[in-house]
Amino acid sequence: MSVVVPECCDDLKRERGRCLFNKEELTNILDGGPKLTEKRRRIEKMLINTPELFDDVSPDYLSHEDRYSNELRKATQLMTTLEKNGFTYNDAVTTGTGLWLLMDGNPLSLHISMFLDTIKGQSNPQQLQEWLPLAEKFKIIGTYAQTELGHGTFVRGLETTATYDSTTKEFVLHSPTITATKWWPGALGKTSNHAVVMAQLYLGGKCYGPHIFMVQLRDLETHRTLPGIVVGEIGPRLGMNSNDNGFLQFNHHRIPLTNMFMKHSQVTEDGKYVKPLHSKLSYGTMVQTRVGIVYHASRELSRALIIAIRYSAVRHQSEMVPGDPEPQILDYQTQQYKLLPHLASFFALRFSARALLEVFIGTSAGLGSGKMNMLPELHALSSGLKAVATNDAVKGTDICRLACGGHGYLSSSNLPRIYTAIAAGITYEGENTVLFLQVARYLIKSFRASSQGQTLPFSVSYLRVQPPSSHAPLMSDRGLVDALGAGVRWMVGEAERRLQQLVDSGHSPHAAWNACSVHLVQCADAHTRYYICEQFVDAVSKLGETVSSGVHEVLRQLCRLYILHRVIQTAGILLRCGAVDGKALTSIEEEECHLLATLRIQAVSIVDAIDIKDVFLKSTLGAWDGNVYQRIYEEAQKSPLNKSDVTQGYYQYLRPLMKANL
Ligand SMILES: CCCCCCCCCCCCCCCCCCCCCC(=O)SCCNC(=O)CCNC(=O)[C@H](O)C(C)(C)COP(=O)(O)OP(=O)(O)OC[C@H]1O[C@@H](n2cnc3c(N)ncnc32)[C@H](O)[C@@H]1OP(=O)(O)O
C-alpha cells in the first residue's frame, strides 16, 4: 500500500482554501516537536507499506475465534515489523499508530503496557535482569491480573492469597472462593503464558495486604495450562472483542519466593517482611497506565473529531434560507456547538497529558532517590485527569457519532468502534467515580492543611483559604480561569463545611463522607478541569513567543472556547460564589456563539493538522478526499449477505411463512 493523497471533493477543497495558518506547524506542536512528527511519519510509512497489517474484511463479519486470531496475527506482525525496522513497541504506542491499527482490542496490548511496566517498575535488579529481556523479546507473554469477580475497585478487598511456605521457599497461590477468580485481564484467556498477579500476602498467618507476583500460567512449548491453574476467556463484551479478556483460578499453585516483585517490599527466606518506603508503591503500574490513558483518550477523541468535522463539511441537508441550496451541516450553529467545544477539549487534554507526563517523570525520578513527597500529588492528578479525559472522550465521541446522523451509526464510519473502545476507559484502570473520590480526599486534606497555615503543593495552591487577590480583568483568559478557581475553592470549602457539620451532628467521618460524596465528586471534577484550563492557557501563552501568528491565533481561539464553555457549564456555581454575575455570563454566551462561527471557518484545516491518515481513521465518513457516499456504498457491498441475491434464510424461514395458511 502506498501513501497516495487523493484529490479532495469541492467542499473540502474550499474549506482547505480558507486556511490561514501553517498546518505543519500545528502538527508539530501536537506531536511535541518537528522531530517527533518526522519519527511518527516514518513509523506510519513503514506500517502502511506492510499490507498484512490492514483488514480486507471488517472484524464484524468474523466469528469470535477468527476475530481473535486475525487480531493476534496483526499484533504479532506489527511487533516483527517494528523490530525489523529498528523501532520498538513503545514507538508504536507513544505515536498512537499501533493502537489505531489494532483498536478492536488487541491481545498484545496488556503485554506491552502493564506487564512490561510492572517488570520495569516493580522488579529488583535480579528480577529485572531475568524477566525484562524475555518479555521485551516476547519470549514470555504476559498480562496484569488484578481484578477478581468479586472486587475490581477495592484492591485491598482482593481474595487471592499468596501464602509463604518457608520450608520450600515458595508462595502458595490460591483462589479460596468463586469471587476470588481473576476476571477481566486482557489477553489472559488464551494469549498469555505469564501474568503479574495481585494477591494478598500471608506470612506466618498474618496478612500484609496486596502484593504483586510473577506467575507462569502456561507451558512455554505446548502452551498448555500448568497444573494447579484454571484459565479461560470471559465471553463477548460491549466492544474490543478481538481481545481475549480472561478468568483465572489457582488451586494451591506454588511459585518460588523470588517470584514476588521485590523492588519496594521484600520477603526474606525465613519469612520476614521488609516494608516499602510508601505503602502504595505497588500501585505504581496503575498510576503509570492512567497517565498513558490520558493520551490515549485524547487520541481517540481526535479520530472521532476528524471524522465528524470532515463529514459535516461534506454533508448538505435542509434549507437554512428557504429556496437556497442546502448548506453544509457544519454551517448550522447547533452543529458547531456539538463539535467545536470537543475540538477545543482535544487540545486541552493533549496539553494536560503532556504536563501530567512531566509530573510523572519528575516523581519517578524522585522515587529513585527515595523521595516520596510527590506521590500524593501524582496520584491525585493522574486519577483526576484519567477520569476527565475518558469521560470527555466518550461523551465527545458519541456526540461526533450523533453529529453524523444515521451514517454515524454505521460500523464503517468507525465511530461505533472508537466509542466502544474508549467507553471501557471509564471503567478500567480505576472506575471514574472512584478515582474522583480519591481526588476529593486530596482536596479536602489540602483545604484543611491550608486552614492550618500549611503550604500547599502546586496543583492545589489556588485552594488557599485566603487566596491572593487576582489582578487579571475578569473577561481575560486568566481572569476567567481565576473565576473558575474561585468556584472550585468555594465548592471545596462548602464540601468541607458540610462534612464538618455532619460530624458535629454525630455522624462518623465515613458516614459523613458518603453523605457528601455527590458534591465531593463534583469538586474533584471541577478541580481537574481548572487544572486543565490552567495548562491550556499556560501552554498557549508559552508557545506565543515561538509560533507564527496564524497558529497562535487558532490556539488562542480554541483555548478561549474551552474556557468560555467551561464557565457556562459551571454558571450555577460561579453565580453562587459571586465569581461572575449575570451580565458577564450573557456576554460570555454571546462571545461563545461568535467564536463558534470564527472557528468553523478553519475547522477542517485544524483537524487536518491533527494529521491522522485515512488508513488509521478507518472511516468511510472521515477520509481526506470527502468521497463519502461512494465509500459507504462500496463498504456495504462487502456484507456477506450480498454474496447471493437470495439468502438461505429465505428458503428456510421466509418462504415457508409466506406459504403457510395463517
Ligand atoms: C509513561 C506514559 C506513556 C505516555 C505515552 C502513552 C501512550 C499510551 C500508553 C498505554 C495506554 C494505552 C491504553 C490502552 C490499553 C489500556 C489497557 C488497560 C486495561 C485496563 C487494565 C486494568 O483495568 S487493571 C486494573 C486496574 N484497577 C484499578 O485501577 C483499581 C482501582 N483501585 C485502586 O487503585 C485503589 O483501590 C484505590 C481506589 C486507589 C484505593 O486504594 P486503597 O484502598 O489502598 O487506599 P485508600 O483509599 O484507603 O487510601 C489510602 C491513602 O493512599 C493514597 N493512595 C491510594 N492510591 C495511591 C497511589 N496509587 N499512589 C499514591 N497514593 C495513593 C490515598 O490517597 C490515601 O491517602 P491519604 O490517606 O493521605 O488520604
Ligand SMILES: Cc1cc2nc3c(=O)[nH]c(=O)nc-3n(C[C@H](O)[C@H](O)[C@H](O)COP(=O)(O)OP(=O)(O)OC[C@H]3O[C@@H](n4cnc5c(N)ncnc54)[C@H](O)[C@@H]3O)c2cc1C
Ligand atoms: C475492557 C476492560 C478491560 C479490563 N482489563 C483489566 C485488566 O487487564 N486487568 C485487570 O486486573 N482488570 C481489568 N479490568 C477490570 C477493571 O479494572 C475493573 O472493572 C475496574 O477497576 C472497576 O472495578 P469493578 O468492575 O469492580 O467495578 P465496581 O467497583 O464494582 O463498580 C460498580 C459501581 O460501584 C461504584 N463504586 C465502587 N466503589 C465505590 C466507592 N468506594 N465509592 C463510590 N462508588 C463506588 C462505582 O462507581 C460503579 O458505579 C478491565 C475492565 C474492562 C471493562
